[in-house]
Amino acid sequence: MTTIQFILLIVVAAVAGMGSVLDECQFHRPLVACTLVGLVLGDITTGIILGGTLEMLALGWMNVGAAMAPDAALASVVSAILVIVGHQSIGAGIALAVPLAAAGQVLTIFVRTITVFFQHLADKFALEGNAFGIEMCHIGGLLLQGIRVAVPAAIVAAVAGTDTVNAMLASIPEVITRGLQVSGGFIVVVGYAMVINMMNAKSLMPYFFLGFLIAVFTNVNLIGFGAIGLICAYFHIRGLQRELNAAAAGSTGSGDGLDDIDDSELM
Amino acid sequence: MEKKLSKGDLVSIFIRSNFLLGSFNFERMQAIGFCVSLIPALKKLYKDDPEEYKRSLKRHLEFFNTQPFLATPIMGIIAAMEEKKANGAEIGEDTLSGVKVGLIGPLAGVGDPIFWGTLRPVLAALGAGIALTGSIVGPLIFFVAFNVIRLLTNWYGVMYGYDKGTELVNEVGGNRMRYLTEGSSVLGLLVMGALVAKWTTVNMPMVLSSYTNSQGEQVVTTVQSLLDSLMPGIVPMLMTFACMWLLKKGVNPLVIILGLFALGIVGYAIGLFA
DSSP states (O other), rough: OHHHHHHHHHHHHHHHHHHHHHEEEEEEETTHHHHHHHHTTHHHHHHHHHHHHHHHHHHOOOTTTOOOOOOOOHHHHHHHHHHTTTTTOOHHHHHHHHHHHHHHHHHHHHHHHHHHHHHHHHHHHHTTHHHHHHHHHHHHHHHHHHHHHHHHHHHHHHHTSSSHHHHHHTTTTTHHHHHHHEEEETHHHHHHHHHHHOOOOOGGHHHHHHHHHHHSSSOOOOOHHHHHHHHHHHHHHHHHHHHHHHHHTTTOOOTTTTTTTTGGOOO | OOOOOOHHHHHHHHHHHHTTTTOHHHHHTTTHHHHHHHHHHHHHHHHTOHOOOOHHHHTTSSSSSSSSGGGGHHHEEEEEEEHHHHTOOOHHHHHHHHHHHHHHHHHHHHHHHIIIIHHHHHHHHHHHHHHTOOOTTTHHHHHHHHHHHHHHHHHOOOOOOHHHHHHHHHHSSSSSHHHHHHHHHHHHHHHHHHHHHHHHOOOOOOOOEEEETSSSOOEEHHHHHHHHHHHTTTHHHHHHHHHHHHHTTOOOHHHHHHHHHHHHHHHHHTSSSO
């Protein structure tokens, strides 16, 4: 690894770490982070394939309300470094990703707790009318999140590919890496389950079964499912409209439509 | 002279809104981010009134937490309200606070199923499926499509929120938001159902019976071929329901993932899975 690669790697790691808290551009998602690590290390194809594999694993990992997902940023960056530099299998990458995601989660809890200090500092700056100070508190919290991923990535990058590390990774028995690849085929169900639970719409589950049945017995692709979904949504909304209008006509508009939707963010 | 926010001020709010969660913390969550997003407006509106300026900074450091992309209409509405207040309208701190607190719940209720429940998983699954073949199109489709939609949401969120001001508060509580939420959940769940069937691989090659038929051909029935003839995709479907049940019981998703890894390793070792 050249010095430039090493520096770029730390930049990618920091951007992924910051992305993990911002959740805007999605630089922390495996699909993006692993691809960027692959690009920097000169093996973008492995990065993309590992990214796709880990993205399936992490599909349902989301920050909703105060709840925190396992950390995709650290898992993606560090396992991509180990797989690409150490010429390891995708199976080894999956094996590494899960404990790394747990470690990353602990680190981000730590940072989000430290940032409470910046919150109180910001209060002080507000009393002084010092907007710049508040902005610095904001950036401070963000930088800590970048460092949280950049430092472990730098350490791993420094030792990755050495004989000791390769020997350690090679000592993972084949039954484990093959077994993990087998699990890789269905591990995504955890993500689907998280997404379905989050939507919390039991009455809409028939649409889930409809999608399942169409997929099982036809060859419709994902774009087709999007189109079918839009049509179903259209008819569902039409039905809902009639229902709500009838209810409003019955009792003079006492129903507030949002009451029964889960305010998950407030929990 | 009437104080008025310019388009440039709103653009600054839009740019800052992309960093809303930067200093997320367990005490007041997105509070600093919300305040920092509004600073361009507050600076301009209260430049002649240092005391009110300080108070305005303080009042926007209160607890704030919602779906990040849908925080932007709140920023727009609050900017419009602060503008009125700076021009002498009777808007108390409790009113501003009430609008914020009143909107974060409903907007999260709309934004979570739309963005985290539908848009991101669907685009990510699409991108990941392509990425498994090693094609750069996979990550690009996910990244570009998600960010275009996100940036448009943030941009129109700030602009529309500012234009409509408090009018929008009623709209958020109205039926239209419910249509949007349920419509997107319908789409999301339908695609999830398809993904459970198509985007999973379970192969159980364990042989149940093997015999030679009258034409002299070997007929082998494995667990998988039996299941496929009854209902393909039933195993991942059952696994999904098991996971949903465990998650509802409060089991950490990482523990479930480790459990499924154990299942895969043991299953591979004893020849149940391949």
